[in-house]
Amino acid sequence: MPLQAVLLVACAYYWSTSRTTAAAAAPTKAKAEPAAAAGGPSALQAMLSLDFWLMLVPKAVLFTYTQFFMNYIPQLLNVSYCEP
Secondary structure, eight states: OOOHHHHHHHHHHHHHHHHHHHHHHHHHHHHHHHHHHHHOOOOOHHHSSSHHHHHHHHHHHHHHHHHHHHHTHHHHOOOOOTTT
């Protein structure tokens, strides 16, 4: 729980500082690159980013273990061991 609180504070700080920085840089950037803002990153660029893998890996691991425990452990609990 303390780690989650630290992460929450860090995310809130990052969000608040990036918002004020982006608001200050928006007028000059909007005039310089109007076409680049509409496009955004491509699918390949998104897959190569660190953010994509930081989201994908925990979800894949959680899904794998969830499926294992839901599908195989109940079968093992119903088996009677050492009975003739």
